[in-house]
Amino acid sequence: MSFAVSRREFLVVAGAAALAGGFVGVPGIGNARAATGTRNAGAFKARSWEAAYSSLGLPTPQPSSAILINAPDVADNGASVPVEVSIRVPNARRLLLIGERNSFPLLADIEFSGRAEPWFEARIKLAETSDVRAIVIADGKAYTASRRVRVIVGGCVG
Structure with missing residues:
Protein backbone atom coordinates (compact mmCIF):
# COMPACT_ATOMS: atom_id res chain seq x y z
CA MET A 1 0.00 0.00 0.00
CA ALA A 32 -2.67 29.95 27.57
CA ARG A 33 -0.84 27.51 29.76
CA ALA A 34 -0.68 26.38 33.33
CA ALA A 35 0.00 29.45 35.45
CA THR A 36 3.02 27.92 37.20
CA GLY A 37 4.51 26.57 33.98
CA THR A 38 3.69 23.05 35.18
CA ARG A 39 0.38 21.39 35.87
CA ASN A 40 -0.81 21.64 39.48
CA ALA A 41 -1.96 18.03 39.89
CA GLY A 42 -3.31 18.58 43.43
CA ALA A 43 -5.70 21.31 42.31
CA PHE A 44 -6.87 19.41 39.24
CA LYS A 45 -7.46 16.22 41.28
CA ALA A 46 -9.42 17.98 44.06
CA ARG A 47 -13.03 16.83 44.50
CA SER A 48 -14.49 20.23 45.47
CA TRP A 49 -13.83 23.69 44.10
CA GLU A 50 -12.94 24.92 47.59
CA ALA A 51 -10.28 22.20 47.96
CA ALA A 52 -8.90 22.96 44.49
CA TYR A 53 -8.72 26.65 45.32
CA SER A 54 -7.12 26.17 48.73
CA SER A 55 -4.46 23.82 47.28
CA LEU A 56 -3.28 26.73 45.12
CA GLY A 57 -2.69 28.90 48.22
CA LEU A 58 -4.54 31.94 46.88
CA PRO A 59 -6.33 34.69 48.87
CA THR A 60 -10.08 34.53 49.55
CA PRO A 61 -11.93 35.80 46.47
CA GLN A 62 -14.37 38.69 46.68
CA PRO A 63 -17.33 39.13 44.30
CA SER A 64 -16.74 41.43 41.33
CA SER A 65 -18.96 42.80 38.59
CA ALA A 66 -15.83 43.33 36.44
CA ILE A 67 -15.83 39.64 35.48
CA LEU A 68 -18.43 38.80 32.84
CA ILE A 69 -19.34 35.16 32.17
CA ASN A 70 -21.29 34.50 29.00
CA ALA A 71 -22.80 31.01 29.02
CA PRO A 72 -26.21 29.60 28.08
CA ASP A 73 -28.91 29.51 30.77
CA VAL A 74 -29.82 26.01 29.57
CA ALA A 75 -27.38 23.57 27.95
CA ASP A 76 -28.87 20.68 25.96
CA ASN A 77 -25.54 18.85 25.98
CA GLY A 78 -23.45 18.99 29.16
CA ALA A 79 -20.49 17.52 27.28
CA SER A 80 -20.00 20.73 25.28
CA VAL A 81 -21.09 23.96 26.97
CA PRO A 82 -19.75 27.19 25.40
CA VAL A 83 -18.36 29.62 27.97
CA GLU A 84 -16.80 33.03 27.41
CA VAL A 85 -15.15 35.05 30.19
CA SER A 86 -14.38 38.76 29.75
CA ILE A 87 -12.22 40.28 32.46
CA ARG A 88 -12.18 43.99 33.17
CA VAL A 89 -10.23 43.76 36.43
CA PRO A 90 -7.10 45.95 36.13
CA ASN A 91 -3.80 44.03 35.97
CA ALA A 92 -5.49 40.61 35.78
CA ARG A 93 -2.83 37.93 35.42
CA ARG A 94 -4.56 34.61 36.11
CA LEU A 95 -7.95 32.96 35.60
CA LEU A 96 -9.32 29.84 37.26
CA LEU A 97 -12.44 28.36 35.65
CA ILE A 98 -14.49 26.05 37.85
CA GLY A 99 -17.53 23.81 37.29
CA GLU A 100 -18.73 23.63 40.89
CA ARG A 101 -20.70 20.35 40.72
CA ASN A 102 -18.23 18.40 38.55
CA SER A 103 -16.38 15.44 40.04
CA PHE A 104 -13.15 17.34 39.35
CA PRO A 105 -14.28 20.99 39.40
CA LEU A 106 -11.12 22.84 38.29
CA LEU A 107 -11.52 23.14 34.51
CA ALA A 108 -8.76 25.61 33.62
CA ASP A 109 -5.87 27.54 35.17
CA ILE A 110 -4.80 30.24 32.70
CA GLU A 111 -2.07 32.87 32.91
CA PHE A 112 -2.31 36.09 30.88
CA SER A 113 0.59 38.14 29.54
CA GLY A 114 -0.84 41.49 30.57
CA ARG A 115 -0.51 43.13 27.16
CA ALA A 116 -4.22 43.10 26.34
CA GLU A 117 -7.56 42.90 28.14
CA PRO A 118 -7.87 39.27 29.27
CA TRP A 119 -10.53 37.18 27.57
CA PHE A 120 -11.09 33.43 27.48
CA GLU A 121 -13.44 31.21 25.50
CA ALA A 122 -13.84 27.44 25.67
CA ARG A 123 -16.27 24.56 25.52
CA ILE A 124 -16.45 22.90 28.90
CA LYS A 125 -17.99 19.72 30.25
CA LEU A 126 -20.58 19.96 33.05
CA ALA A 127 -21.81 16.78 34.69
CA GLU A 128 -25.05 18.37 35.89
CA THR A 129 -26.73 21.71 36.53
CA SER A 130 -24.04 23.82 38.16
CA ASP A 131 -22.57 27.22 38.72
CA VAL A 132 -19.64 28.06 36.45
CA ARG A 133 -17.25 30.15 38.52
CA ALA A 134 -14.43 32.37 37.30
CA ILE A 135 -11.76 33.46 39.77
CA VAL A 136 -9.36 36.18 38.66
CA ILE A 137 -6.06 37.01 40.37
CA ALA A 138 -4.85 40.60 39.99
CA ASP A 139 -2.27 42.47 42.06
CA GLY A 140 -2.25 39.76 44.74
CA LYS A 141 -6.04 39.89 45.23
CA ALA A 142 -8.69 37.44 44.08
CA TYR A 143 -12.04 38.32 42.49
CA THR A 144 -14.89 36.01 41.53
CA ALA A 145 -18.13 35.82 39.57
CA SER A 146 -20.40 32.90 38.77
CA ARG A 147 -23.23 31.96 36.46
CA ARG A 148 -25.74 29.11 36.79
CA VAL A 149 -25.99 26.76 33.78
CA ARG A 150 -28.83 24.27 33.73
CA VAL A 151 -27.85 21.00 32.06
CA ILE A 152 -30.68 18.99 30.51
CA VAL A 153 -30.27 15.23 30.39
CA GLY A 154 -31.41 13.84 27.02
CA GLY A 155 -32.31 17.27 25.68
CA CYS A 156 -35.72 17.41 27.42
CA VAL A 157 -36.82 20.00 29.97
CA GLY A 158 -38.19 18.13 32.99
Whole structure:
Protein backbone atom coordinates (compact mmCIF):
# COMPACT_ATOMS: atom_id res chain seq x y z
CA MET A 1 0.00 0.00 0.00
CA SER A 2 1.48 3.30 -1.03
CA PHE A 3 0.70 6.67 0.47
CA ALA A 4 1.42 9.53 -1.90
CA VAL A 5 1.32 13.15 -0.81
CA SER A 6 1.39 15.93 -3.34
CA ARG A 7 3.86 18.75 -2.97
CA ARG A 8 0.98 21.20 -2.42
CA GLU A 9 -0.55 19.09 0.40
CA PHE A 10 2.85 18.78 2.07
CA LEU A 11 3.49 22.54 1.91
CA VAL A 12 0.04 23.34 3.32
CA VAL A 13 0.54 21.00 6.29
CA ALA A 14 4.15 22.12 6.88
CA GLY A 15 3.16 25.80 6.69
CA ALA A 16 0.28 25.32 9.14
CA ALA A 17 2.58 23.49 11.58
CA ALA A 18 5.24 26.20 11.34
CA LEU A 19 2.66 28.94 11.82
CA ALA A 20 1.13 27.22 14.87
CA GLY A 21 4.57 26.66 16.39
CA GLY A 22 5.54 30.27 15.78
CA PHE A 23 2.62 31.61 17.84
CA VAL A 24 3.46 29.63 20.98
CA GLY A 25 6.05 32.09 22.26
CA VAL A 26 4.28 35.29 21.21
CA PRO A 27 2.84 37.05 24.29
CA GLY A 28 -0.95 37.23 24.17
CA ILE A 29 -1.27 34.72 21.30
CA GLY A 30 -1.44 31.02 22.02
CA ASN A 31 -0.04 31.73 25.45
CA ALA A 32 -2.67 29.95 27.57
CA ARG A 33 -0.84 27.51 29.76
CA ALA A 34 -0.68 26.38 33.33
CA ALA A 35 0.00 29.45 35.45
CA THR A 36 3.02 27.92 37.20
CA GLY A 37 4.51 26.57 33.98
CA THR A 38 3.69 23.05 35.18
CA ARG A 39 0.38 21.39 35.87
CA ASN A 40 -0.81 21.64 39.48
CA ALA A 41 -1.96 18.03 39.89
CA GLY A 42 -3.31 18.58 43.43
CA ALA A 43 -5.70 21.31 42.31
CA PHE A 44 -6.87 19.41 39.24
CA LYS A 45 -7.46 16.22 41.28
CA ALA A 46 -9.42 17.98 44.06
CA ARG A 47 -13.03 16.83 44.50
CA SER A 48 -14.49 20.23 45.47
CA TRP A 49 -13.83 23.69 44.10
CA GLU A 50 -12.94 24.92 47.59
CA ALA A 51 -10.28 22.20 47.96
CA ALA A 52 -8.90 22.96 44.49
CA TYR A 53 -8.72 26.65 45.32
CA SER A 54 -7.12 26.17 48.73
CA SER A 55 -4.46 23.82 47.28
CA LEU A 56 -3.28 26.73 45.12
CA GLY A 57 -2.69 28.90 48.22
CA LEU A 58 -4.54 31.94 46.88
CA PRO A 59 -6.33 34.69 48.87
CA THR A 60 -10.08 34.53 49.55
CA PRO A 61 -11.93 35.80 46.47
CA GLN A 62 -14.37 38.69 46.68
CA PRO A 63 -17.33 39.13 44.30
CA SER A 64 -16.74 41.43 41.33
CA SER A 65 -18.96 42.80 38.59
CA ALA A 66 -15.83 43.33 36.44
CA ILE A 67 -15.83 39.64 35.48
CA LEU A 68 -18.43 38.80 32.84
CA ILE A 69 -19.34 35.16 32.17
CA ASN A 70 -21.29 34.50 29.00
CA ALA A 71 -22.80 31.01 29.02
CA PRO A 72 -26.21 29.60 28.08
CA ASP A 73 -28.91 29.51 30.77
CA VAL A 74 -29.82 26.01 29.57
CA ALA A 75 -27.38 23.57 27.95
CA ASP A 76 -28.87 20.68 25.96
CA ASN A 77 -25.54 18.85 25.98
CA GLY A 78 -23.45 18.99 29.16
CA ALA A 79 -20.49 17.52 27.28
CA SER A 80 -20.00 20.73 25.28
CA VAL A 81 -21.09 23.96 26.97
CA PRO A 82 -19.75 27.19 25.40
CA VAL A 83 -18.36 29.62 27.97
CA GLU A 84 -16.80 33.03 27.41
CA VAL A 85 -15.15 35.05 30.19
CA SER A 86 -14.38 38.76 29.75
CA ILE A 87 -12.22 40.28 32.46
CA ARG A 88 -12.18 43.99 33.17
CA VAL A 89 -10.23 43.76 36.43
CA PRO A 90 -7.10 45.95 36.13
CA ASN A 91 -3.80 44.03 35.97
CA ALA A 92 -5.49 40.61 35.78
CA ARG A 93 -2.83 37.93 35.42
CA ARG A 94 -4.56 34.61 36.11
CA LEU A 95 -7.95 32.96 35.60
CA LEU A 96 -9.32 29.84 37.26
CA LEU A 97 -12.44 28.36 35.65
CA ILE A 98 -14.49 26.05 37.85
CA GLY A 99 -17.53 23.81 37.29
CA GLU A 100 -18.73 23.63 40.89
CA ARG A 101 -20.70 20.35 40.72
CA ASN A 102 -18.23 18.40 38.55
CA SER A 103 -16.38 15.44 40.04
CA PHE A 104 -13.15 17.34 39.35
CA PRO A 105 -14.28 20.99 39.40
CA LEU A 106 -11.12 22.84 38.29
CA LEU A 107 -11.52 23.14 34.51
CA ALA A 108 -8.76 25.61 33.62
CA ASP A 109 -5.87 27.54 35.17
CA ILE A 110 -4.80 30.24 32.70
CA GLU A 111 -2.07 32.87 32.91
CA PHE A 112 -2.31 36.09 30.88
CA SER A 113 0.59 38.14 29.54
CA GLY A 114 -0.84 41.49 30.57
CA ARG A 115 -0.51 43.13 27.16
CA ALA A 116 -4.22 43.10 26.34
CA GLU A 117 -7.56 42.90 28.14
CA PRO A 118 -7.87 39.27 29.27
CA TRP A 119 -10.53 37.18 27.57
CA PHE A 120 -11.09 33.43 27.48
CA GLU A 121 -13.44 31.21 25.50
CA ALA A 122 -13.84 27.44 25.67
CA ARG A 123 -16.27 24.56 25.52
CA ILE A 124 -16.45 22.90 28.90
CA LYS A 125 -17.99 19.72 30.25
CA LEU A 126 -20.58 19.96 33.05
CA ALA A 127 -21.81 16.78 34.69
CA GLU A 128 -25.05 18.37 35.89
CA THR A 129 -26.73 21.71 36.53
CA SER A 130 -24.04 23.82 38.16
CA ASP A 131 -22.57 27.22 38.72
CA VAL A 132 -19.64 28.06 36.45
CA ARG A 133 -17.25 30.15 38.52
CA ALA A 134 -14.43 32.37 37.30
CA ILE A 135 -11.76 33.46 39.77
CA VAL A 136 -9.36 36.18 38.66
CA ILE A 137 -6.06 37.01 40.37
CA ALA A 138 -4.85 40.60 39.99
CA ASP A 139 -2.27 42.47 42.06
CA GLY A 140 -2.25 39.76 44.74
CA LYS A 141 -6.04 39.89 45.23
CA ALA A 142 -8.69 37.44 44.08
CA TYR A 143 -12.04 38.32 42.49
CA THR A 144 -14.89 36.01 41.53
CA ALA A 145 -18.13 35.82 39.57
CA SER A 146 -20.40 32.90 38.77
CA ARG A 147 -23.23 31.96 36.46
CA ARG A 148 -25.74 29.11 36.79
CA VAL A 149 -25.99 26.76 33.78
CA ARG A 150 -28.83 24.27 33.73
CA VAL A 151 -27.85 21.00 32.06
CA ILE A 152 -30.68 18.99 30.51
CA VAL A 153 -30.27 15.23 30.39
CA GLY A 154 -31.41 13.84 27.02
CA GLY A 155 -32.31 17.27 25.68
CA CYS A 156 -35.72 17.41 27.42
CA VAL A 157 -36.82 20.00 29.97
CA GLY A 158 -38.19 18.13 32.99
